Amino acid sequence: CPSPKVAGHGCFGVRLMLDPKFVGEAMSVIAANTNVPVSVKCRIGVDDHDSYNELCDFIYKVSSLSPTRHFIIHSRKALLNGISPADNRRIPPLKYEFYYALLRDFPDLTFTINGGINSVVEANAALREGAHGVMVGRAAYHYPWQTLGHVDTAIYGAPSSGITRREILQRYQEYGDSVLGKDGNNRPNIREVAKPLLNLFYSEPGNGLWKRKADSAFMHCKTMKSFFEETLVAIPDSVLDAPIAGGVPSGREDLFANVHDFLPPQYQAREEEALYA
Numbered sequence: 001c002p003s004p005k006v007a008g009h010g011c012f013g014v015r016l017m018l019d020p021k022f023v024g025e026a027m028s029v030i031a032a033n034t035n036v037p038v039s040v041k042c043r044i045g046v047d048d049h050d051s052y053n054e055l056c057d058f059i060y061k062v063s064s065l066s067p068t069r070h071f072i073i074h075s076r077k078a079l080l081n082g083i084s085p086a087d088n089r090r091i092p093p094l095k096y097e098f099y100y101a102l103l104r105d106f107p108d109l110t111f112t113i114n115g116g117i118n119s120v121v122e123a124n125a126a127l128r129e130g131a132h133g134v135m136v137g138r139a140a141y142h143y144p145w146q147t148l149g150h151v152d153t154a155i156y157g158a159p160s161s162g163i164t165r166r167e168i169l170q171r172y173q174e175y176g177d178s179v180l181g182k183d184g185n186n187r188p189n190i191r192e193v194a195k196p197l198l199n200l201f202y203s204e205p206g207n208g209l210w211k212r213k214a215d216s217a218f219m220h221c222k223t224m225k226s227f228f229e230e231t232l233v234a235i236p237d238s239v240l241d242a243p244i245a246g247g248v249p250s251g252r253e254d255l256f257a258n259v260h261d262f263l264p265p266q267y268q269a270r271e272e273e274a275l276y277a
Protein backbone atom coordinates (compact mmCIF):
# COMPACT_ATOMS: atom_id res chain seq x y z
CA CYS A 1 0.00 0.00 0.00
CA PRO A 2 1.48 3.35 -1.04
CA SER A 3 -0.96 5.49 0.97
CA PRO A 4 0.78 8.29 2.88
CA LYS A 5 -1.27 7.19 5.93
CA VAL A 6 0.39 3.77 5.69
CA ALA A 7 3.73 4.00 3.85
CA GLY A 8 4.14 7.56 5.18
CA HIS A 9 4.79 6.24 8.66
CA GLY A 10 8.03 4.78 7.40
CA CYS A 11 7.72 1.12 8.18
CA PHE A 12 4.45 -0.09 6.71
CA GLY A 13 3.04 -0.68 3.26
CA VAL A 14 5.10 -0.55 0.12
CA ARG A 15 8.01 1.12 1.86
CA LEU A 16 8.76 -2.32 3.30
CA MET A 17 10.03 -3.36 -0.14
CA LEU A 18 13.13 -1.31 0.64
CA ASP A 19 13.91 -3.63 3.57
CA PRO A 20 13.57 -7.21 2.28
CA LYS A 21 15.47 -8.66 5.21
CA PHE A 22 12.91 -7.23 7.63
CA VAL A 23 10.05 -8.54 5.45
CA GLY A 24 11.64 -12.00 5.36
CA GLU A 25 11.99 -12.05 9.13
CA ALA A 26 8.46 -10.75 9.66
CA MET A 27 7.05 -13.37 7.28
CA SER A 28 8.93 -16.03 9.17
CA VAL A 29 7.29 -15.01 12.43
CA ILE A 30 3.88 -14.76 10.77
CA ALA A 31 4.27 -18.21 9.20
CA ALA A 32 5.32 -19.69 12.55
CA ASN A 33 2.11 -18.40 14.13
CA THR A 34 -0.46 -19.65 11.66
CA ASN A 35 -1.47 -22.94 10.06
CA VAL A 36 -2.28 -21.47 6.66
CA PRO A 37 0.19 -20.73 3.86
CA VAL A 38 1.48 -17.16 3.88
CA SER A 39 1.87 -14.89 0.86
CA VAL A 40 3.32 -11.47 0.10
CA LYS A 41 1.67 -8.90 -2.14
CA CYS A 42 4.04 -6.31 -3.53
CA ARG A 43 4.73 -3.85 -6.32
CA ILE A 44 7.62 -4.24 -8.79
CA GLY A 45 9.61 -1.47 -7.13
CA VAL A 46 9.56 1.79 -5.21
CA ASP A 47 10.63 5.22 -6.57
CA ASP A 48 13.99 4.77 -8.30
CA HIS A 49 14.49 1.32 -6.80
CA ASP A 50 12.72 -0.04 -9.82
CA SER A 51 15.15 -2.31 -11.66
CA TYR A 52 14.23 -5.90 -12.34
CA ASN A 53 17.28 -6.99 -10.37
CA GLU A 54 16.13 -5.13 -7.26
CA LEU A 55 12.72 -6.78 -7.51
CA CYS A 56 14.44 -10.16 -7.77
CA ASP A 57 16.66 -9.40 -4.78
CA PHE A 58 13.48 -8.69 -2.79
CA ILE A 59 11.81 -11.95 -3.86
CA TYR A 60 15.01 -13.89 -3.32
CA LYS A 61 15.62 -12.59 0.20
CA VAL A 62 12.03 -12.92 1.38
CA SER A 63 11.68 -16.46 0.03
CA SER A 64 15.08 -17.49 1.42
CA LEU A 65 14.46 -16.10 4.89
CA SER A 66 10.87 -17.31 5.31
CA PRO A 67 8.48 -20.04 4.15
CA THR A 68 6.80 -17.56 1.74
CA ARG A 69 6.31 -19.37 -1.58
CA HIS A 70 3.54 -17.24 -3.10
CA PHE A 71 3.86 -13.64 -4.26
CA ILE A 72 1.12 -11.48 -5.71
CA ILE A 73 2.71 -8.93 -8.00
CA HIS A 74 0.98 -5.61 -8.63
CA SER A 75 2.96 -5.01 -11.81
CA ARG A 76 3.74 -1.31 -11.45
CA LYS A 77 6.09 0.48 -9.10
CA ALA A 78 4.91 2.74 -6.28
CA LEU A 79 5.83 6.39 -5.96
CA LEU A 80 6.31 7.66 -2.44
CA ASN A 81 6.32 11.33 -3.41
CA GLY A 82 2.91 12.07 -1.96
CA ILE A 83 0.65 11.35 -4.93
CA SER A 84 -2.68 9.92 -3.86
CA PRO A 85 -3.20 6.16 -3.52
CA ALA A 86 -5.63 6.35 -6.46
CA ASP A 87 -2.97 8.01 -8.68
CA ASN A 88 -0.48 5.42 -7.49
CA ARG A 89 -2.76 2.79 -9.02
CA ARG A 90 -2.85 4.69 -12.33
CA ILE A 91 0.27 6.74 -13.00
CA PRO A 92 3.25 4.35 -12.74
CA PRO A 93 3.16 2.26 -15.92
CA LEU A 94 2.37 -1.44 -15.81
CA LYS A 95 5.33 -3.68 -16.62
CA TYR A 96 3.90 -7.13 -17.09
CA GLU A 97 7.27 -8.25 -18.51
CA PHE A 98 8.71 -8.09 -14.98
CA TYR A 99 5.99 -10.45 -13.78
CA TYR A 100 6.61 -12.97 -16.53
CA ALA A 101 10.37 -12.77 -15.98
CA LEU A 102 9.80 -13.77 -12.33
CA LEU A 103 8.07 -16.96 -13.51
CA ARG A 104 11.18 -17.75 -15.54
CA ASP A 105 13.71 -16.87 -12.82
CA PHE A 106 11.99 -18.38 -9.76
CA PRO A 107 10.50 -21.63 -11.05
CA ASP A 108 9.94 -22.98 -7.52
CA LEU A 109 7.73 -20.07 -6.42
CA THR A 110 4.12 -19.23 -7.26
CA PHE A 111 3.23 -15.82 -8.67
CA THR A 112 -0.17 -14.22 -9.11
CA ILE A 113 -0.40 -11.32 -11.55
CA ASN A 114 -2.26 -8.13 -10.59
CA GLY A 115 -2.83 -4.65 -11.98
CA GLY A 116 -4.98 -3.37 -14.84
CA ILE A 117 -6.72 -6.70 -15.54
CA ASN A 118 -10.35 -5.81 -16.02
CA SER A 119 -12.28 -8.81 -17.30
CA VAL A 120 -12.31 -12.58 -17.57
CA VAL A 121 -11.08 -12.21 -21.15
CA GLU A 122 -7.97 -10.45 -19.88
CA ALA A 123 -7.55 -12.89 -16.99
CA ASN A 124 -7.61 -15.76 -19.49
CA ALA A 125 -5.09 -13.92 -21.68
CA ALA A 126 -2.73 -13.73 -18.67
CA LEU A 127 -3.21 -17.45 -17.91
CA ARG A 128 -2.54 -18.37 -21.55
CA GLU A 129 0.88 -16.71 -21.27
CA GLY A 130 1.66 -18.86 -18.24
CA ALA A 131 0.46 -16.83 -15.23
CA HIS A 132 -0.10 -19.05 -12.18
CA GLY A 133 -3.03 -16.97 -10.99
CA VAL A 134 -4.76 -13.65 -11.55
CA MET A 135 -5.91 -11.09 -8.99
CA VAL A 136 -8.55 -8.61 -10.12
CA GLY A 137 -9.12 -5.59 -7.88
CA ARG A 138 -11.06 -2.59 -9.07
CA ALA A 139 -13.00 -4.27 -11.88
CA ALA A 140 -14.37 -6.86 -9.45
CA TYR A 141 -15.28 -4.17 -6.97
CA HIS A 142 -16.79 -1.63 -9.37
CA TYR A 143 -18.58 -4.09 -11.72
CA PRO A 144 -19.03 -7.27 -9.66
CA TRP A 145 -21.89 -8.74 -11.70
CA GLN A 146 -20.27 -8.06 -15.05
CA THR A 147 -16.79 -9.18 -13.94
CA LEU A 148 -17.34 -11.97 -11.43
CA GLY A 149 -20.55 -13.36 -12.92
CA HIS A 150 -18.53 -14.97 -15.71
CA VAL A 151 -15.66 -16.41 -13.69
CA ASP A 152 -17.01 -19.94 -13.16
CA THR A 153 -17.86 -20.44 -16.82
CA ALA A 154 -15.14 -18.47 -18.61
CA ILE A 155 -12.20 -19.30 -16.34
CA TYR A 156 -13.10 -22.66 -14.78
CA GLY A 157 -15.23 -24.04 -17.62
CA ALA A 158 -18.25 -24.79 -15.39
CA PRO A 159 -21.72 -24.87 -16.95
CA SER A 160 -23.67 -21.67 -16.49
CA SER A 161 -25.48 -21.75 -13.13
CA GLY A 162 -28.19 -19.34 -14.25
CA ILE A 163 -28.03 -17.73 -10.82
CA THR A 164 -29.78 -14.37 -10.41
CA ARG A 165 -28.93 -11.41 -8.25
CA ARG A 166 -32.02 -12.07 -6.14
CA GLU A 167 -30.68 -15.55 -5.30
CA ILE A 168 -27.21 -14.20 -4.58
CA LEU A 169 -28.68 -11.61 -2.22
CA GLN A 170 -30.76 -14.25 -0.43
CA ARG A 171 -27.58 -16.18 0.30
CA TYR A 172 -25.73 -13.03 1.22
CA GLN A 173 -28.51 -12.18 3.64
CA GLU A 174 -27.96 -15.43 5.54
CA TYR A 175 -24.22 -14.88 5.58
CA GLY A 176 -24.56 -11.21 6.54
CA ASP A 177 -26.96 -11.87 9.40
CA SER A 178 -24.65 -14.61 10.72
CA VAL A 179 -21.63 -12.27 10.96
CA LEU A 180 -23.22 -8.96 12.00
CA GLY A 181 -21.94 -7.81 15.36
CA LYS A 182 -19.82 -10.93 15.86
CA ASP A 183 -16.63 -9.02 16.60
CA GLY A 184 -18.31 -7.16 19.47
CA ASN A 185 -19.04 -3.44 19.81
CA ASN A 186 -21.55 -3.75 16.99
CA ARG A 187 -18.81 -4.69 14.46
CA PRO A 188 -18.99 -5.52 11.69
CA ASN A 189 -21.96 -3.23 11.19
CA ILE A 190 -24.53 -3.16 8.38
CA ARG A 191 -22.54 -0.67 6.34
CA GLU A 192 -19.40 -2.82 6.46
CA VAL A 193 -21.22 -6.03 5.60
CA ALA A 194 -23.29 -4.49 2.79
CA LYS A 195 -20.53 -2.40 1.21
CA PRO A 196 -19.30 -5.06 -1.24
CA LEU A 197 -22.84 -5.24 -2.68
CA LEU A 198 -23.27 -1.58 -3.47
CA ASN A 199 -22.14 -1.85 -7.10
CA LEU A 200 -24.13 -4.99 -7.85
CA PHE A 201 -26.63 -3.03 -9.94
CA TYR A 202 -24.10 -0.89 -11.78
CA SER A 203 -25.66 0.63 -14.94
CA GLU A 204 -29.06 -0.99 -14.25
CA PRO A 205 -32.37 0.86 -13.79
CA GLY A 206 -32.90 1.74 -10.12
CA ASN A 207 -29.17 1.76 -9.28
CA GLY A 208 -29.07 5.40 -8.08
CA LEU A 209 -32.20 5.01 -5.96
CA TRP A 210 -30.90 1.74 -4.42
CA LYS A 211 -27.70 3.48 -3.33
CA ARG A 212 -29.61 6.39 -1.82
CA LYS A 213 -31.93 4.01 0.01
CA ALA A 214 -28.91 2.02 1.21
CA ASP A 215 -27.34 5.20 2.62
CA SER A 216 -30.41 5.93 4.71
CA ALA A 217 -30.93 2.25 5.70
CA PHE A 218 -27.37 2.13 7.10
CA MET A 219 -28.53 4.60 9.75
CA HIS A 220 -31.10 2.36 11.40
CA CYS A 221 -31.29 -1.20 9.99
CA LYS A 222 -30.11 -3.85 12.40
CA THR A 223 -30.33 -6.92 10.13
CA MET A 224 -29.53 -7.64 6.51
CA LYS A 225 -33.12 -8.86 6.12
CA SER A 226 -34.52 -5.45 7.03
CA PHE A 227 -31.82 -3.73 4.96
CA PHE A 228 -32.87 -5.63 1.85
CA GLU A 229 -36.60 -5.16 2.56
CA GLU A 230 -36.05 -1.43 2.69
CA THR A 231 -33.69 -1.03 -0.29
CA LEU A 232 -34.50 -3.64 -2.93
CA VAL A 233 -37.85 -2.04 -3.74
CA ALA A 234 -35.70 0.33 -5.84
CA ILE A 235 -34.71 -2.43 -8.26
CA PRO A 236 -37.18 -3.77 -10.87
CA ASP A 237 -37.97 -7.51 -10.69
CA SER A 238 -36.72 -7.89 -14.26
CA VAL A 239 -33.23 -6.90 -13.07
CA LEU A 240 -33.32 -8.93 -9.85
CA ASP A 241 -34.45 -12.08 -11.67
CA ALA A 242 -32.26 -11.87 -14.77
CA PRO A 243 -29.52 -14.52 -14.94
CA ILE A 244 -26.06 -13.42 -15.98
CA ALA A 245 -26.09 -12.58 -19.68
CA GLY A 246 -24.79 -15.40 -21.89
CA GLY A 247 -21.93 -13.78 -23.78
CA VAL A 248 -18.58 -13.15 -22.14
CA PRO A 249 -17.96 -9.41 -21.88
CA SER A 250 -15.31 -7.83 -24.03
CA GLY A 251 -11.71 -7.30 -22.99
CA ARG A 252 -8.30 -6.83 -24.49
CA GLU A 253 -7.42 -10.29 -25.81
CA ASP A 254 -3.97 -8.96 -26.72
CA LEU A 255 -3.14 -7.39 -23.34
CA PHE A 256 -0.09 -9.66 -22.96
CA ALA A 257 0.76 -10.07 -26.65
CA ASN A 258 4.50 -10.49 -27.20
CA VAL A 259 5.25 -10.00 -23.50
CA HIS A 260 7.81 -12.78 -23.67
CA ASP A 261 9.77 -10.82 -26.31
CA PHE A 262 10.42 -8.03 -23.82
CA LEU A 263 11.60 -9.90 -20.72
CA PRO A 264 14.51 -8.30 -18.85
CA PRO A 265 17.80 -10.24 -18.67
CA GLN A 266 17.81 -13.29 -16.43
CA TYR A 267 18.36 -12.67 -12.70
CA GLN A 268 21.69 -13.64 -11.20
CA ALA A 269 21.67 -13.55 -7.41
CA ARG A 270 24.68 -11.53 -6.30
CA GLU A 271 27.04 -13.03 -3.77
CA GLU A 272 25.58 -10.85 -1.04
CA GLU A 273 22.07 -12.16 -1.86
CA ALA A 274 23.28 -15.76 -2.14
CA LEU A 275 24.15 -15.65 1.57
CA TYR A 276 20.42 -15.81 2.27
CA ALA A 277 20.07 -19.19 0.63
Ligand SMILES: Cc1cc2nc3c(=O)[nH]c(=O)nc-3n(C[C@H](O)[C@H](O)[C@H](O)COP(=O)(O)O)c2cc1C
Pocket residue numbers: 001041074089114115116117135136137138139
Ligand atom coordinates in the same frame (compact mmCIF):
# COMPACT_ATOMS: atom_id res chain seq x y z
C1 LIG B 1 -10.14 1.02 -2.47
C2 LIG B 1 -8.92 0.15 -2.62
C3 LIG B 1 -8.32 -0.38 -1.48
C4 LIG B 1 -7.19 -1.19 -1.59
N1 LIG B 1 -6.63 -1.71 -0.47
C5 LIG B 1 -5.58 -2.56 -0.58
C6 LIG B 1 -5.02 -3.19 0.56
O1 LIG B 1 -5.45 -2.97 1.69
N2 LIG B 1 -3.99 -4.03 0.38
C7 LIG B 1 -3.47 -4.29 -0.86
O2 LIG B 1 -2.52 -5.07 -1.00
N3 LIG B 1 -3.97 -3.70 -1.96
C8 LIG B 1 -5.01 -2.84 -1.85
N4 LIG B 1 -5.53 -2.27 -2.97
C9 LIG B 1 -4.87 -2.50 -4.26
C10 LIG B 1 -5.50 -3.65 -5.02
O3 LIG B 1 -5.42 -4.86 -4.28
C11 LIG B 1 -4.78 -3.87 -6.36
O4 LIG B 1 -3.44 -4.20 -6.15
C12 LIG B 1 -4.85 -2.63 -7.24
O5 LIG B 1 -6.13 -2.04 -7.23
C13 LIG B 1 -4.43 -2.98 -8.67
O6 LIG B 1 -5.25 -4.00 -9.20
P1 LIG B 1 -6.49 -3.64 -10.18
O7 LIG B 1 -5.89 -2.87 -11.35
O8 LIG B 1 -7.05 -4.97 -10.57
O9 LIG B 1 -7.43 -2.79 -9.40
C14 LIG B 1 -6.65 -1.46 -2.87
C15 LIG B 1 -7.27 -0.94 -4.02
C16 LIG B 1 -8.39 -0.13 -3.91
C17 LIG B 1 -9.02 0.41 -5.17
